[in-house]
Amino acid sequence: DIVMTQSPDSLAVSLGERATINCKSSQSVLYSSNNKNYLAWYQHKPGQPPKLLFYWASTRESGVPDRFSGSGSGTDFTLTISSLQAEDVAVYYCQQYYSTPLTFGGGTKVEIK
Amino acid sequence: QVQLQESGPRLVKPSETLSLTCSVSGYSISSGHYWGWIRQPPGKGLEWIGNIYRSGSTYFNPSLKSRVTISVDTSKNQFSLRLSSVTAADTAVYYCARISYSTYLAWFDSWGQGTLVTVSS
Numbered sequence: 356d357i358v359m360t361q362s363p364d365s366l367a368v369s370l371g372e373r374a375t376i377n378c379k380s381s382q383s384v385l386y387s388s389n390n391k392n393y394l395a396w397y398q399h400k401p402g403q404p405p406k407l408l409f410y411w412a413s414t415r416e417s418g419v420p421d422r423f424s425g426s427g428s429g430t431d432f433t434l435t436i437s438s439l440q441a442e443d444v445a446v447y448y449c450q451q452y453y454s455t456p457l458t459f460g461g462g463t464k465v466e467i468k
Numbered sequence: 469q470v471q472l473q474e475s476g477p478r479l480v481k482p483s484e485t486l487s488l489t490c491s492v493s494g495y496s497i498s499s500g501h502y503w504g505w506i507r508q509p510p511g512k513g514l515e516w517i518g519n520i521y522r523s524g525s526t527y528f529n530p531s532l533k534s535r536v537t538i539s540v541d542t543s544k545n546q547f548s549l550r551l552s553s554v555t556a557a558d559t560a561v562y563y564c565a566r567i568s569y570s571t572y573l574a575w576f577d578s579w580g581q582g583t584l585v586t587v588s589s
Contacts, residue, residue: 356530395575404563404579405514416577448514452573456529457504457516 357381357451361460367468374436376463378449383429386453393453396425396434399462400445408434408447441467470495472564472580480558480587486551490564490580491544498522498542502567504576505538505549507560515560519572520547527572554587561585 358381368374384393392412397405407416409425412432422437436443444467449460476488490503497503505517518528520538528536537550551558561584565576 393573397576399514404565404582405576406579407568407575407577410568410575410577450514450575452575455527455572456531457519457573459514459516461513 356456357384357454357458359449359451359458359460361447361449361463363463364461365464365466367466368436368439369468370441371438372468374439374443374465376434376447376465378427378432378434378460380430380432380451380453384451384453385429392428392432393451394425394427394432395450395452397448397450398443398445399448405448436465439465439467470566470578472566472578474562474564474580474583476583476585478583478585480554480585481589482555482587483553486549486554486558486562486585486587488549488562488564488583488585489546490548491546492566493545495566496542497540497545497547500570502570502572502574503540503547504565504567506563506565506576506579508563508582509557509560517549517551517562519567521570521572525572556587559585559587 362377394412396409399405413425446462502519504519535552540547561582563582564580566578568574568577
């Protein structure tokens with residue numbers, strides 16, 4: 356199984372400041388034949404289902420604000436919120452789809468400082 | 469726009485079988501895509517259970533494979549989850565979701581609201 360490890364477990368950021376979430380996979384999720392990273396990011400708010408933010412590590416889902424960005428390759432990935440807004444308070448998860456079983460990171464809780 | 473809705477008993481006794489159905493609207497299961505089940509135990513992260521295609525082809529998490537059945541009914545535009553021999557560890561919010569591609573290796577682009585299933589006597 357590919358183990359996804361997120362850091363930190365939680366972070367508190369002031370409104371308007373940058374939030375950075377890391378996700379590391381236990382093996383590369385970069386598929387060499389198409390040069391794509393098989394990684395997605397989700398935002399999960401209490402009482403709601405997870406919402407897709409990015410796929411292929413950095414392709415933003417339609418409707419996701421551009422203050423969110425995804426980056427990284429191979430085994431190390433980052434989700435960045437450039438200017439934190441109140442509505443961004445949530446738990447964020449990465450997910451690899453390079454191989455089964457599909458696996459998620461443990462989540463990073465983002466709060467307002 | 470595709471919408472998914474989970475339904476089924478919210479309370480299941482230990483050793484019995486958990487059964488949930490996901491009703492899909494706004495998109496025909498017969499048109500393609502894989503469809504999946506994911507769960508989240510209270511206070512914990514997300515765990516993939518398995519995926520199914522319109523043909524009935526399935527992929528399961530090995531950690532649950534011996535207890536899981538996923539089926540599809542294209543005439544009703546539904547797919548279902550059965551998890552046998554449940555214990556308290558199976559208490560979780562269960563989500564159904566659509567896989568974005570016609571492959572089982574992809575991201576989940578649409579999710580149901582989720583339903584909390586509690587295993588307790």
